[in-house]
Amino acid sequence: MPMHAxxxxxxxxxxxxxxxxxxxxxxxxxxxxxxxHGTVNALFRLGDDVVLRFPLQPxxxxxxxxxxxxxxxxxxxxxxxxxxxxxxxxxxxSGPGYPGPWAAYRWIPGETAGTARVRDVVEFADDLAGFVxxxxxxxxxxxxxxxxxxxxPLAGMDGHVAGWLSxxxxxxxxxxxxxxxxxxxxxxxHDGPDVWLHADLMPxxxxxxxxxxxxxIDLGAVGVGDPAVDLMPxxxxxxxxxxxxxxxxxxxDDATWARGRGWALAQAIGCLAYxxxxxxxxxxxxRHTLDAILHER
Numbered sequence: 123m124p125m126h127a128x129x130x131x132x133x134x135x136x137x138x139x140x141x142x143x144x145x146x147x148x149x150x151x152x153x154x155x156x157x158x159h160g161t162v163n164a165l166f167r168l169g170d171d172v173v174l175r176f177p178l179q180p181x182x183x184x185x186x187x188x189x190x191x192x193x194x195x196x197x198x199x200x201x202x203x204x205x206x207x208x209x210x211x212x213x214x215x216s217g218p219g220y221p222g223p224w225a226a227y228r229w230i231p232g233e234t235a236g237t238a239r240v241r242d243v244v245e246f247a248d249d250l251a252g253f254v255x256x257x258x259x260x261x262x263x264x265x266x267x268x269x270x271x272x273x274x275p276l277a278g279m280d281g282h283v284a285g286w287l288s289x290x291x292x293x294x295x296x297x298x299x300x301x302x303x304x305x306x307x308x309x310x311x312h313d314g315p316d317v318w319l320h321a322d323l324m325p326x327x328x329x330x331x332x333x334x335x336x337x338x339i340d341l342g343a344v345g346v347g348d349p350a351v352d353l354m355p356x357x358x359x360x361x362x363x364x365x366x367x368x369x370x371x372x373x374x375d376d377a378t379w380a381r382g383r384g385w386a387l388a389q390a391i392g393c394l395a396y397x398x399x400x401x402x403x404x405x406x407x408x409r410h411t412l413d414a415i416l417h418e419r
Contacts, residue, residue, distance in 0.1 A: 125161055125400040129178045132164045136219035137174060144214050145226075148172070159236075159403040160326055161393075162342060172211060173229045180222020188342065189213060189225050195344045196227075199318065202260050205253050206230055206337040230337045232329030235359055236407065241333025243364035249335040250328070251371035254352050258317040265316065265346045272321045272389075273347015276307045276381055279388045290395040294412050299387060302415060306384025310377040312348035319347050323355045325407060353382025354389060357414040358407060365414075387415055 124131075134153050142149035151169035158165045163175040177185055193210035200207050209228035216222050232238070240246045267273040283303050287296045320327075321343035329337040353374065356365040369379060390411035397405040 123400045125397060126179055128181060130176075130180055130220065130222075132176045132178075132220060134166070137166050137176070140214060140217045140220060140224070141168060141174070143217060145212060158326070159401060160340070161397070161401060161404060162340075167229065168226070171229050173208075173227050174214075174224060175227065176220065176224045177222060180216070180220065180224075182222075186223045189223050192342050192344065193225065196341050199257065199260060199341075199344070203253060203256050203338075205249070205335065207341060208339050230329060230339060232331045232336045234326045235328035235330050235335070236325030236403070238330035239333060240330060243361055244367045246335055247360055247364040247367040248371055250323075250355060251368055253335070253338055254320070254323075254372060257320060258349050258352070260318045262316060262318055262346045267316050267347035268345060271343055271345055271347075272351045272385060273316070273319055273345055275311060275348075276309075276384045276388070279384075280307060283388050283391055286391040286395060290391060293394055293398065294391075294409065295416060298416055299391065299412060303384060303387055306380045306387065309380035309384070312350065312378070312381065316346040317349050319343075319345055319349065319351050321345060321347070321351050323352055323358075325355075325359045328355070328359070348378075348381060350378045350381035351385050353379065354386045354411075356382065357386040357418070358390065358411040362419070365418075383415060383418070386411055390415075 134155060138153045141153065148168060151172070154167050156165035156167055156173065163177055166174040166176070168174055190213065193213065196208055196210050200209065208230065210225070211228060212226040214224040214226065287300055290296055320338065320341070322340060327338060327340045328335060329339060356368050360368055374382070390408040393404050393408035394412065397408070
């Protein structure tokens with residue numbers, strides 16, 4: 123079942139033809155779909171070492187610029203981070219059967235944190251905090267939040283949250299969540315320099331090998347803004363012990379913690395009802411996040 127009204131169906135045959143036409147040196151490599159619960163891209167393995175990312179909604183006129191920016195950010199940030207991030211290999215163009223740009227990256231082996239067995243949640247929280255500290259410490263050269271995506275004032279999400287609280291009233295305690303949202307939204311605003319953000323630290327974007335955090339993937343939302351945005355794993359993934367360790371490892375003050383909680387709530391309430399039928403895994407992650415927010419000590 124499609125997740126979006128304007129979603130494009132992408133088949134192995136279409137992918138194989140696009141690869142053969144645009145990247146003939148890869149034409150003999152087998153193409154196979156990758157099971158993913160992501161909401162932005164369809165993924166395909168190309169041979170053993172390449173993953174292809176095809177936006178499900180390729181008609182966005184900003185899509186090509188977004189993919190270029192994502193690959194530029196990957197090249198800029200990768201040498202400065204303690205864990206691997208996707209290595210860009212190529213950008214594809216629209217062709218028969220697919221009306222938009224697409225991207226090729228080096229395959230990184232691992233299981234997503236949402237399905238993998240984590241050896242030690244405190245160790246995992248420390249590893250993730252180390253990645254986030256390094257990312258936030260990278261020189262942003264005075265850049266500021268550009269008005270798109272996550273990273274600006276929480277008040278800008280007020281209409282989004284109100285609408286999805288109404289839509290999800292039959293699925294969760296939206297009365298309590300509305301009260302929590304107001305507290306988060308009204309917390310003291312970020313008043314320091316904007317920092318580099320991953321901005322989408324969801325369980326599906328954290329890869330695990332041998333029980334340890336091994337890589338952070340999907341840099342599509344990367345930008346600069348309020349560091350509170352990258353606190354979302356405290357609620358969307360980590361249990362209470364890991365949540366506390368993550369906060370201590372990042373030395374987060376009360377105001378930033380409240381804004382991080384608000385970002386986690388805003389992300390989750392938007393997914394809970396929207397994906398309840400079309401992506402039950404994403405909707406379940408949203409429910410887990412909201413339950414963690416509701417029951418946080």
